[in-house]
Amino acid sequence: MPPAPESGPQVGLVVVTHGSSGACLLTAAAGLVGPLPASTSVSVELTDRFDDIVRQVERACHEVDSGAGLLILADIHGASPFRACLAMFDGTRSVEIVCGVNLPMLIKLATVSRRGMGPGEIAEIIKEVGKRSIRLGSELTGKIALPREEHH
């Protein structure tokens, strides 16, 4: 595989969540691995009208889109924010969505070049990293959660 180009347009990143957890996640990632370039977030409130959510997502996409396409990370499948993200599949841009956003996905994005790959390829990587990151403390350390019976 040729090395990823170091300049030119990169896939833009938009984190779309209920409330401001997307902004919090980007801030947390920035603190741990440095600010992620070409990234922004959309905070959806339960009182927002669906049309307004679509407009907010569109505006965010426009802000970070430099022609290489968009990766959208949404908090949960099925709710209004996700459905607003689906409106971005309008044929005018290359887009992929990953649902179930968590911090390890954003940390991974610090080391994945968004210049060498399209949104679909990056999304596959981020999906696998997100799934693998969900682990139990007992698995990771060999420590055992005391069963309920023994605890009493």
Place this chain on the structure above:
Amino acid sequence: MPPAPESGPQVGLVVVTHGSSGACLLTAAAGLVGPLPASTSVSVELTDRFDDIVRQVERACHEVDSGAGLLILADIHGASPFRACLAMFDGTRSVEIVCGVNLPMLIKLATVSRRGMGPGEIAEIIKEVGKRSIRLGSELTGKIALPREEHH
């Protein structure tokens, strides 16, 4: 399996994250499915000393622990917040940790009784729900991310 008891102590829930995304996630879940009982969050700042993080996590655990044990959801494995959570495996309480917290885990906790099971059993359910929730928009809708080449 007998029905879960409707009263008595329930497993406490603590969401521990870099910055305030844990608080945002609990607020988002409350808006979607109602407030989760016996739950709280810890916001860790990068400047916090490790001992202070341990104390914050201990205080949060104490707040929601009614004797049935604790389920801790941490944002990422390996960093200080996670290591502070490990200090809760001190043999005095029944604890399990799930790393890689996302919103679908909290939504699931609205329908899982934390009275009938211990932290280890609930954590296994939440881990699987979290993993399954990480999906691509194209998988969920049949829409295809245009490949990078075709986009230009």
